[in-house]
Amino acid sequence: MDTQFKKGIIEVCVLNELNKEDTYGYKLVKNLSKTLGVGESTIYTMLRRLTKDSALELYERASTDGPTRKYYTLTGVGKERLFLLKKEWESFSIKVNKLIGGKK
């Protein structure tokens, strides 16, 4: 699959996961890397990139079953980005579905 295309999909998935709930890197990697078929470095690098772009912020939270964890949370910028990416994806997938599923 085209790298840029794949990156876009991973970005929307990462943002979407964090829109559901704040979470930490390890958990996000566990949830996403297998489903999306990408290495953990892709997710970690994406998290770093999104943090630098102010789409995500980090905060520390103590945990009962392990060490203090750094949680990622979606910012307003991140929410806007997710909204736009989802819209783009929906419009794109409708067009593709029309093309590949349309009447012969």
Place this chain on the structure above:
Amino acid sequence: MGKQEFLEKLKSLLRVSTEDRNSLIEEYESYFKEAIADGATEEEVIAILETPEEIAATANDELGIKPKSDGLKDFVDEQVSAVKMGYETVIDSERMQEINDKIHSAMEIVRGTFNKVDFKDKLNQALEKVQESAGRIKDINFRESAAIFSMRFDNSKVESTDVTSKGLEVKITDSNPKKLKVEVVSHDNDNLVVKSLPTSMKCTVAFKDGKLDVTVAESNIRYSEAKRMRILVPDSIMKLTIDSECPLVLKDLEVDEITVTEGISPLDGRDITCKSLNLNCKAELSIRDISSDSIEIVTESGAMIARDISADKVSIVAGDGPTDIRDLNSYEVKLELGDGPVSIKDMDGKNHSYNIGSGPKSLKDISVESLELISKSGLLTLKDVSVELLTGDITGTTKSLKDVSAEKSEIEK
């Protein structure tokens, strides 16, 4: 290979900024901790993870700076692009560390390279390039970067109140820093006016005993970066003190005394006439068209542009960012600048003292009575310098001197 070796290897392969590197290593350390807490051994975790080479390839591709080069040409190209990038992105503080890392690594490379090659010839080439790169600074338009500040305030909400005191203290607190742009300007009305756009943005504006407190809640601004605020200061104000966390523009101000403490955001000051200007900021700073008896500036990041300055006395203490000082006319000037690239041009006055760090330095068109120049290392270009007395110490620098004249020189070369 154990965990420690894995992380060390990854660290050595990453060609990214220090901040990115630390963040990635921290994430991988956490991965080990979590997976081991789940019952895995170090060896099993390493087997699950990608190899350090694979991880570094992904990170370097996405976040990376170019690999270190080992030739002079690459050094020069790298340095020129680092200097250029420094000024093109002067408003982006997150990249400053990356830029400084690049410049420092480039300097290390040139030191090593000079030991191997025909010194004089290559040195001259490098100095020419440094000169050229410093010259590019003039093309940078900071105002363009800060264009958002000058947008119009249609449909504004207006809060106003009478100012009875001659002094005004403004405190701007922003729970989501860097998002709200604040502009402070003079106006000829007696009222203090705070305007905001859009009208839906609610902020707390409290004014009492010459103190203005503006607080913007995160909930009101988190969904947009386009929120702006303008504070109109009455002409009657003689002393203005501002403590801000937001990107701040001071514009068209005529006040006796101005003191500004700026947090993590950029500060831009233009068209200011005053008796005393005191600026203390952590992020990028741009000032131009300033006329003041005394100017004192402390800028932690060191990324600074100062142009068209006229003052009796100027003191600037700056960190390691790229620094561009131009068209400064002052009886007494004291500069203490960090290790970033420095360009100083068109300086006039009587007693000037420049203490500059290890970055590439270009001093051009300097005409003062007495110049004390201290720089212990790095590349130094002096061109069209005319002084009566030259003192200081430039012993450790690699020098290029052209049209430098001093009636009396006591400098350590």
